[in-house]
Amino acid sequence: MLTEDARALLATGPVCDTCLGRPFAERSFGLTNAERGRALRTTIALDDDADFEPDEPADCWVCEGYCGTFDAIAETIVDRLETVEFDTYQVGTRVPPLVEENDRLLREDAGLEADAGEHIKRDVNREVGRRVGAATGTDVDFDRPDVLAVVDLEGFDPLEAIETGSVTGHAVDVQVNPAFVYGRYRKLERDIPQTEWPCRECGASGVQLGDDGEEPCDHCGGSGYMYDTSVEQVVRPHVVDAMDGEEGTFHGAGREDVDARMLEDGRPFVLEVKRPTRRDPDPETLERAINDAGDGAVEVDGLRLASYEMVERVKEHDASKRYRADVEFADSITADDFETALAELAGTTVEQYTPTRVDHRRAELTRERTVYDIDGELLEPTRAEVRIHGEGGLYVKELVSSDEGRTEPSLAGLLETDAEVTALDVISVDGEDEPFELEEYFRT
Ligand SMILES: [Zn+2]
Numbered sequence: 053m054l055t056e057d058a059r060a061l062l063a064t065g066p067v068c069d070t071c072l073g074r075p076f077a078e079r080s081f082g083l084t085n086a087e088r089g090r091a092l093r094t095t096i097a098l099d100d101d102a103d104f105e106p107d108e109p110a111d112c113w114v115c116e117g118y119c120g121t122f123d124a125i126a127e128t129i130v131d132r133l134e135t136v137e138f139d140t141y142q143v144g145t146r147v148p149p150l151v152e153e154n155d156r157l158l159r160e161d162a163g164l165e166a167d168a169g170e171h172i173k174r175d176v177n178r179e180v181g182r183r184v185g186a187a188t189g190t191d192v193d194f195d196r197p198d199v200l201a202v203v204d205l206e207g208f209d210p211l212e213a214i215e216t217g218s219v220t221g222h223a224v225d226v227q228v229n230p231a232f233v234y235g236r237y238r239k240l241e242r243d244i245p246q247t248e249w250p251c252r253e254c255g256a257s258g259v260q261l262g263d264d265g266e267e268p269c270d271h272c273g274g275s276g277y278m279y280d281t282s283v284e285q286v287v288r289p290h291v292v293d294a295m296d297g298e299e300g301t302f303h304g305a306g307r308e309d310v311d312a313r314m315l316e317d318g319r320p321f322v323l324e325v326k327r328p329t330r331r332d333p334d335p336e337t338l339e340r341a342i343n344d345a346g347d348g349a350v351e352v353d354g355l356r357l358a359s360y361e362m363v364e365r366v367k368e369h370d371a372s373k374r375y376r377a378d379v380e381f382a383d384s385i386t387a388d389d390f391e392t393a394l395a396e397l398a399g400t401t402v403e404q405y406t407p408t409r410v411d412h413r414r415a416e417l418t419r420e421r422t423v424y425d426i427d428g429e430l431l432e433p434t435r436a437e438v439r440i441h442g443e444g445g446l447y448v449k450e451l452v453s454s455d456e457g458r459t460e461p462s463l464a465g466l467l468e469t470d471a472e473v474t475a476l477d478v479i480s481v482d483g484e485d486e487p488f489e490l491e492e493y494f495r496t
């Protein structure tokens with residue numbers, strides 16, 4: 053019988069409503085444990101026609117007062133989050149081992165199952181969480197909350213917290229999860245890397261040790277960087293600033309060579325902002341600020357607020373690329389031979405052994421890649437413009453040059469003359485099976 057169990061629990065000593073109700077947490081969804089406990093206590097008092105004298109949390113031998121501190125904990129969390137914008141939260145609690153032990157002894161002494169009802173940790177998480185949600189108008193998210201508050205119950209004195217209505221600061225640790233902005237970038241000038249490129253020689257310090265002590269690094273000219281700017285350096289500060297975060301990380305959907313431009317539809321990227329205090333900057337304002345700073349060399353468009361899953365999306369999603377290349381031949385070729393060679397390459401699968409120019413830390417092996425389409429114009433007997441649509445991972449410079457026979461077939465091989473890409477532009481980067489921009493990856 054329910055009331056018999058409740059009587060057995062009350063016989064263990066002074067027990068507060070929440071601790072009395074917790075062993076019955078599975079009953080009557082919609083009640084709090086305090087309401088369950090209060091109802092049982094009331095029923096028993098009426099049954100016995102005894103004076104009603106509830107035990108306050110401060111006197112409770114099980115929680116030692118902690119069940120009276122939910123308001124104080126929530127108040128402290130809300131205070132700490134006052135300057136942070138968020139839509140979703142989660143509360144986590146570290147319960148003192150002695151209190152967990154009391155909660156176990158309560159059931160044992162009353163002859164209940166050891167796991168009757170719910171764990172006190174869950175109780176505190178939910179009760180504090182409900183109060184935080186109500187005070188801030190936000191929702192709990194157990195999967196990926198914007199903010200996470202971890203409460204260490206041992207970090208404060210419960211009786212003091214009941215008295216003062218707040219808990220000591222170090223008992224509450226507030227973590228703000230990153231926020232994400234998705235977009236596509238264009239790089240309209242050559243020799244701009246995607247991400248900042250620190251000088252390896254001086255470790256980005258800009259100085260080296262000479263005969264007379266420190267002097268500017270020869271390798272980078274003293275700037276510490278190999279290039280004046282990068283797409284990342286144009287984009288990052290504005291997004292970090294708009295979200296009032298601490299730092300930012302640039303994630304690109306692959307990258308083009310430093311000397312290649314990225315034109316037309318641009319390349320997908322995500323800028324991740326750590327510890328943002330604002331989560332919904334206006335994308336159009338942000339876009340204008342970045343494009344002003346890009347000064348015609350770097351542009352972004354299609355900026356949208358994205359979910360954290362978008363980082364993996366841009367990094368992992370298979371994408372085909374369209375290129376435009378200026379090509380020079382060592383010997384004069386005819387328009388007929390040129391057309392025949394392109395027709396031969398269109399739709400073919402090429403074998404590419406790891407190019408000589410590629411970082412040799414990368415595994416050397418032969419990869420098969422499809423040339424979806426290729427066409428072009430011979431502008432002079434030794435000069436052409438070629439447009440290529442290729443599977444992700446196709447090495448375009450090598451498709452033209454053959455890389456000393458490491459790529460087969462190749463334009464140079466088919467024409468039996470040396471051929472070289474003198475300028476390369478990436479025109480678009482598009483998902484192979486579906487677009488990068490599925491709605492489920494955005495925050496609306
Ligand atoms: Zn209690």
Ligand SMILES: [Zn+2]
Pocket residue numbers: 251252253254255256257258259269270271272273274275276277
């Ligand atoms: Zn240097």
